[in-house]
Amino acid sequence: MSWFKRKKAGILTDRRDQNDVPEGQWIKCPECNEILNRRVLVDHAMVCPLCGHHNTMSSREYFDLLFDDGVYQVYDENLYALDPLDFTDRKPYAARLTEAQRKTGLNDAARAAMGTIGGHRISVAAMDFSFIGGSMGSVVGEIITRAIKRAVAEQVPLLVISQSGGARMMEGALSLMQMAKTSANLTRLDALGLPYISLMTHPTTGGVTASFAMLGDFNLAEPNALIGFAGPRVIRETIGQDLPPGFQRAEFLQDHGFLDAIVDRRSLRETIIHLLDLVLEPARR
Amino acid sequence: MATSSDRYLLDFEKPLVELEQRLDEMRALDARDPETDLSAQIASLEERVEELRASIYRNLTRWQRVQIARHPLRPYTLDYIDALTDGFVELHGDRTAGDDPAIVGGLATFKGSRYDGQDQTVMVIGHQKGRDVASRKHRRFGMPNPEGYRKALRLMKMAAKFGKPVVTLLDTPGAYPGLEAEERGQAEAIARNLFEMARLPVPIVVVVIGEGASGGALGIGVGDRILMLENAWYSVISPESCSSILWRSWDYKEEAARALKLTASDLIQHHVIDEIVPEPIGGAHRDPATAFRNVGRAVARALNELVRLSPPELLDARLAKFDRMGAYQVTGDGATQGGANVRVNL
Ligand SMILES: [Zn+2]
Numbered sequence: 001m002s003w004f005k006r007k008k009a010g011i012l013t014d015r016r017d018q019n020d021v022p023e024g025q026w027i028k029c030p031e032c033n034e035i036l037n038r039r040v041l042v043d044h045a046m047v048c049p050l051c052g053h054h055n056t057m058s059s060r061e062y063f064d065l066l067f068d069d070g071v072y073q074v075y076d077e078n079l080y081a082l083d084p085l086d087f088t089d090r091k092p093y094a095a096r097l098t099e100a101q102r103k104t105g106l107n108d109a110a111r112a113a114m115g116t117i118g119g120h121r122i123s124v125a126a127m128d129f130s131f132i133g134g135s136m137g138s139v140v141g142e143i144i145t146r147a148i149k150r151a152v153a154e155q156v157p158l159l160v161i162s163q164s165g166g167a168r169m170m171e172g173a174l175s176l177m178q179m180a181k182t183s184a185n186l187t188r189l190d191a192l193g194l195p196y197i198s199l200m201t202h203p204t205t206g207g208v209t210a211s212f213a214m215l216g217d218f219n220l221a222e223p224n225a226l227i228g229f230a231g232p233r234v235i236r237e238t239i240g241q242d243l244p245p246g247f248q249r250a251e252f253l254q255d256h257g258f259l260d261a262i263v264d265r266r267s268l269r270e271t272i273i274h275l276l277d278l279v280l281e282p283a284r285r
Numbered sequence: 286m287a288t289s290s291d292r293y294l295l296d297f298e299k300p301l302v303e304l305e306q307r308l309d310e311m312r313a314l315d316a317r318d319p320e321t322d323l324s325a326q327i328a329s330l331e332e333r334v335e336e337l338r339a340s341i342y343r344n345l346t347r348w349q350r351v352q353i354a355r356h357p358l359r360p361y362t363l364d365y366i367d368a369l370t371d372g373f374v375e376l377h378g379d380r381t382a383g384d385d386p387a388i389v390g391g392l393a394t395f396k397g398s399r400y401d402g403q404d405q406t407v408m409v410i411g412h413q414k415g416r417d418v419a420s421r422k423h424r425r426f427g428m429p430n431p432e433g434y435r436k437a438l439r440l441m442k443m444a445a446k447f448g449k450p451v452v453t454l455l456d457t458p459g460a461y462p463g464l465e466a467e468e469r470g471q472a473e474a475i476a477r478n479l480f481e482m483a484r485l486p487v488p489i490v491v492v493v494i495g496e497g498a499s500g501g502a503l504g505i506g507v508g509d510r511i512l513m514l515e516n517a518w519y520s521v522i523s524p525e526s527c528s529s530i531l532w533r534s535w536d537y538k539e540e541a542a543r544a545l546k547l548t549a550s551d552l553i554q555h556h557v558i559d560e561i562v563p564e565p566i567g568g569a570h571r572d573p574a575t576a577f578r579n580v581g582r583a584v585a586r587a588l589n590e591l592v593r594l595s596p597p598e599l600l601d602a603r604l605a606k607f608d609r610m611g612a613y614q615v616t617g618d619g620a621t622q623g624g625a626n627v628r629v630n631l
Pocket of ligand 1: 029030031032033034048049050051052053
C-alpha cells in the first residue's frame with residue numbers, strides 16, 4: 001500500500017513541497033469538523049480518516065501517490081499561456097495569470113508526466129483546481145493533447161485526472177476548441193486498442209466534463225465529487241426550484257449510468273493497477 | 286421601405302429605418318402630385334440612406350452583431366434546408382430516450398454540390414429555434430437536451446454508413462441547463478459527439494448561422510471546414526453569462542462581447558473558422574434570399590473540395606486542423622522534454 005508511504009524530505013524539487021509537513025499544522029475537516037494533524041491527512045492521501053471526506057489534491061500529489069516509488073518524469077513544463085484575446089474584465093487576464101502562477105507555483109492548470117504504475121508504463125495528465133479554477137485554456141488543452149500523443153507514440157495507456165470549473169472564458173473560442181482538440185486525439189489512442197482511464201475529482205464541470213473527462217474506457221470518480229455540464233446555480237435558476245440532494249454528485253452519476261466506478265482515493269492506485277493488469281497482457285509488465 | 290421587421294427593430298437600425306420611411310413618403314408624394322418634381326430631393330435622400338446604411342453596418346460593434354445573430358426574423362436551420370436542398374426527409378429520434386425538437390436532421394439533395402455531374406445527397410443537421418411563442422417553447426429556444434446530440438450522432442453514423450457528407454448548421458444559445466439534461470448525461474452526449482465527429486469517415490462541413498454558444502454549439506461543430514456567417518457569434522460562453530460570472534453583474538454584456546472576440550472576423554484571425562460567409566447589408570433577415578445563396582455556394586464549394594479526399598486524408602487533416610487550435614508560448618528549450626525539465630522524486 002503505497003499511499004501512506006512517506007516521501008523523503010529535501011529531495012523534492014518543487015517550490016511547493018506539500019509532503020514536507022511541519023509538526024503542529026492542524027486542519028479542520030470541512031465535512032465532520034474534526035481537527036486533524038496535516039501529517040495524518042497526508043498519510044491518508046488527504047482523505048479524512050474519520051469521515052472519508054476527500055480533500056482536494058494537486059497534480060503533484062496525484063503523481064506522488066500513483067507512480068511506482070513516486071518516480072516519474074514531468075513533461076511540457078515550458079508551456080505558458082498567452083493572452084490571445086487581450087482579455088480584460090474587472091482585471092486583465094495577463095494579471096490573473098501572473099497572480100495564479102505566483103500563488104500556486106504552477107505554469108497553468110494541468111501537468112503531465114510519464115512513469116510506471118504497477119509496472120505498466122503510462123502517460124498521465126492531472127489538473128490543478130488551484131490555478132484559475134482548473135479552467136481549460138490553450139495550455140491545458142495542449143498539455144492534455146501532448147499526454148495523449150505520448151501514449152499513442154509509445155503505445156501505452158493513458159490516465160487523465162480532471163478537476164476543473166470548465167473551459168477558460170478569458171481565451172474565448174480558443175478555450176472551447178480545446179474540447180475538440182483533446183477529444184479528437186483520443187480517437188487515435190482508441191484506434192490502437194489502448195486503455196484510457198478518466199478519473200473525475202471534485203469538481204469536474206463544463207467543457208472538461210463535456211470532452212475528455214467523459215470519454216474514458218473507464219470513467220472513475222472520487223466519492224461525492226461534483227460532476228456535471230451546467231453549474232448547479234444555472235440549473236437552479238433555469239428550473240426555478242431547488243435541486244435534489246446528491247444532484248450531480250459522483251453517486252448520482254453512477255446511478256444514471258455515466259461512471260464505471262467510484263473509487264476511494266486510498267485504493268485508487270490498486271484499482272488502476274488492477275484494471276491495467278486485466279486489460280493489458282501480463283507479458284507487458 | 287417599411288418592412289415586416291419593424292416591430293423587431295434593433296436600436297442601431299432605427300435612424301436608418303426612419304430615413305427610409307422619409308424616403309418612402311417623399312416618393313409617394315412625388316407620385317401623387319404631378320405638379321411637383323421631387324426627383325432631386327429623392328436622389329439626395331437615397332444617397333444619404335445608402336451612406337447611413339454603409340456606415341452603420343461597416344462599424345457594427347460586437348454586441349450589435351450578437352443582436353443581429355439573435356434577430357427573431359433571422360433565417361433558421363429549417364429555412365436554410367428549405368432553400369438549399371431538395372427532397373428533405375426529416376429523421377427523428379435518438380432510438381433511446383426521445384426526439385429533441387431543438388436539433389433537426391435528415392437526408393436531402395444539396396443543390397449545387399455537383400459531384401460526378403449531379404447534386405449530392407447529404408445528411409443535414411442543425412439546431413432549430415422557434416418563430417412564435419408556442420414553437421419557441423417547443424424547440425426549447427434551440428437549446429438541445431442530450432437526445433438532440435444523440436440523434437445527431439445517430440444520423441452522422443448513418444451518413445458514414447451510406448458514404449454521404451454531413452452538413453451541420455449551428456444556432457444555439459447553449460445546451461439546455463436542465464435537471465433532466467444532467468440526469469441523462471448532457472456532458473457525455475456532447476463529449477461523445479466531439480469524439481465521433483473527429484473520426485467520422487465522411488466530409489463534414491459546419492456553418493455557424495446564428496448563435497454558437499459553447500459546448501452546446503460545438504457538440505455538432507467538429508468538421509473539415511468551419512464556415513461562419515458575417516454576423517454570427519461563436520464563443521465559449523454567451524456575453525450575458527460571461528458578464529454575470531466575471532463582472533458579477535448582468536450589466537456588462539457589451540463589454541463581455543467585446544472581450545470575448547466572438548465575431549467571424551475575430552475568429553478567422555485566431556484560425557477557429559476557415560471562411561466568413563458574407564451577409565446582405567443589414568443582416569441575413571433583411572434579405573434572406575441573398576443569405577441562402579451565399580451559404581449555398583460556400584457549402585457546395587467546400588463539399589466539392591472535400592469529396593476528392595480519401596477517408597484517411599480527410600481524418601488526418603481534420604485532426605491536424607484542431608491540433609493547431611490554441612495560443613500558447615514555449616519557453617526555454619521546447620524541443621526536449623527531458624534535461625532541465627526533469628523532476629524526479631525518490
Ligand atoms: Zn472528516
